[in-house]
Amino acid sequence: MTVMRNDVVKALAKVTVQSNEQGLIPEYEVLVNLLPVSLLNTLTERLLAAAPDRKPEIEAGLVRAAYECGYHTGCGIITSEIFSEVVMPMVTEDEKDILRGAYAAFTAWGWAKSGIVQLKEGKKMIVRAFDYYEADSKGEGLRAYMLQGLNQAFFDLTYADPYPDGMDTFVCKQTKGLETGDAYGEFIVTCK
Amino acid sequence: MPGLYGPTITSDPDDRGLQGNLSLTTITDLLQFLAASAESGAIKIVRHPQNDEGMIYFGKGQVLSANTSERTGLESFADMLNWSKGSFNFLPGITPLETSIGLSVQHAILEAIVLQENLTNSFTPNSAPVIEKGSMSMEQEPRESTDVMNDLLEISGIDAVVVVGRDGFVIESAGSSARVNIDELGASLAHSINGIEEMGSELNVNQFQDMFIEYGRAVIMCKPVGDAIAAIVTPDASKLGIIRHKTKKLFQELGLSF
Numbered sequence: 302m303t304v305m306r307n308d309v310v311k312a313l314a315k316v317t318v319q320s321n322e323q324g325l326i327p328e329y330e331v332l333v334n335l336l337p338v339s340l341l342n343t344l345t346e347r348l349l350a351a352a353p354d355r356k357p358e359i360e361a362g363l364v365r366a367a368y369e370c371g372y373h374t375g376c377g378i379i380t381s382e383i384f385s386e387v388v389m390p391m392v393t394e395d396e397k398d399i400l401r402g403a404y405a406a407f408t409a410w411g412w413a414k415s416g417i418v419q420l421k422e423g424k425k426m427i428v429r430a431f432d433y434y435e436a437d438s439k440g441e442g443l444r445a446y447m448l449q450g451l452n453q454a455f456f457d458l459t460y461a462d463p464y465p466d467g468m469d470t471f472v473c474k475q476t477k478g479l480e481t482g483d484a485y486g487e488f489i490v491t492c493k
Numbered sequence: 494m495p496g497l498y499g500p501t502i503t504s505d506p507d508d509r510g511l512q513g514n515l516s517l518t519t520i521t522d523l524l525q526f527l528a529a530s531a532e533s534g535a536i537k538i539v540r541h542p543q544n545d546e547g548m549i550y551f552g553k554g555q556v557l558s559a560n561t562s563e564r565t566g567l568e569s570f571a572d573m574l575n576w577s578k579g580s581f582n583f584l585p586g587i588t589p590l591e592t593s594i595g596l597s598v599q600h601a602i603l604e605a606i607v608l609q610e611n612l613t614n615s616f617t618p619n620s621a622p623v624i625e626k627g628s629m630s631m632e633q634e635p636r637e638s639t640d641v642m643n644d645l646l647e648i649s650g651i652d653a654v655v656v657v658g659r660d661g662f663v664i665e666s667a668g669s670s671a672r673v674n675i676d677e678l679g680a681s682l683a684h685s686i687n688g689i690e691e692m693g694s695e696l697n698v699n700q701f702q703d704m705f706i707e708y709g710r711a712v713i714m715c716k717p718v719g720d721a722i723a724a725i726v727t728p729d730a731s732k733l734g735i736i737r738h739k740t741k742k743l744f745q746e747l748g749l750s751f
Contacts, residue, residue: 306660307680401660416662
């Protein structure tokens with residue numbers, strides 16, 4: 302038995318989320334929100350348009366923001382009650398299965414329809430995604446900043462030093478993108 | 494038969510025999526063609542450059558017997574299926590002295606491949622897949638999985654190819670099947686393989702290598718490729734032997750991507 306993606310997605314999809322009076326949803330030990338994807342993409346486009354000569358810095362900043370968010374939220378996810386109830390009973394291959402469960406949760410919550418293609422434990426991971434935030438964004442070149450940061454965060458959480466000391470152990474590089482006409486987005490996480 | 498196989502096979506008007514070159518067709522294709530034509534006789538094969546000779550006798554859609562200078566029966570038949578260079582000559586009406594195989598062409602090919610794989614596994618346990626010339630050289634960069642899957646799709650009888658992660662994530666698919674929903678296949682396959690691997694572990698019979706599931710309206714063949722599972726969907730089992738033979742190297746190549 303290993304983590305069965307469909308079972309996780311079905312179980313998590315049944316969970317009712319209720320936002321508080323400020324529109325924030327207390328889940329996974331953090332506050333998450335529900336906003337349209339276009340908001341993030343518009344912000345990205347405006348940042349890049351505001352300083353075109355500083356594109357590499359802005360891109361690195363966007364990936365960093367996603368990474369830090371993913372690292373802390375990710376820890377909340379994999380230690381949450383619902384993750385323990387839904388995913389942990391299926392975990393037989395330790396870290397590998399926790400990662401599989403995390404990507405199933407990504408998909409269930411609509412963050413990215415993604416999954417692991419190849420995993421060399423503690424060394425390398427290849428992820429493919431068939432939908433993600435920036436897939437329909439306007440711009441040039443590979444620009445899945447959010448998923449780059451999240452992939453790196455989850456690999457750090459799984460294989461680097463225990464939270465919160467394992468930050469910046471691994472790095473994620475995007476090699477293919479829906480936004481550039483590829484059939485899927487591809488991301489490779491390796492040691493820094 | 495002039496024209497059917499282009500320059501590969503020619504017809505000799507004197508003895509009505511077919512002859513040709515193995516560089517442009519395969520023994521499995523030839524056997525299938527002759528069986529479909531309800532022919533009986535023997536195929537004499539000469540492998541180049543070794544000049545090894547072999548005979549395959551068949552009749553009424555069955556492989557009756559086979560022999561090479563070193564082997565007889567199914568072992569020699571399995572050996573000859575791997576001969577990729579050489580010439581052949583079909584000799585109609587010739588019957589063997591004894592029947593050492595006696596299986597339908599499809600069944601004989603399937604049994605020969607199983608035998609070959611068992612022999613390979615017993616000699617090279619846990620070894621990396623051997624990629625031979627023609628599919629990929631080890632010095633070259635591995636091909637994109639999409640290219641390999643498209644090659645699989647070109648094999649006659651294959652409707653769809655899908656690669657699924659152990660968690661049921663459909664990593665990649667090519668082609669389509671009117672009979673099987675590919676997304677649902679991913680989840681179902683992962684469940685089935687998990688069960689089968691648990692059984693293998695309980696029985697202590699090593700890791701799973703192949704699975705064939707024959708349903709009324711479709712046949713699904715699965716193989717592990719790297720850490721994932723590849724499955725092909727065919728409408729029925731009639732070409733399974735040929736498909737298994739032709740997919741072998743491509744599955745090995747696909748394993749390099751996952």
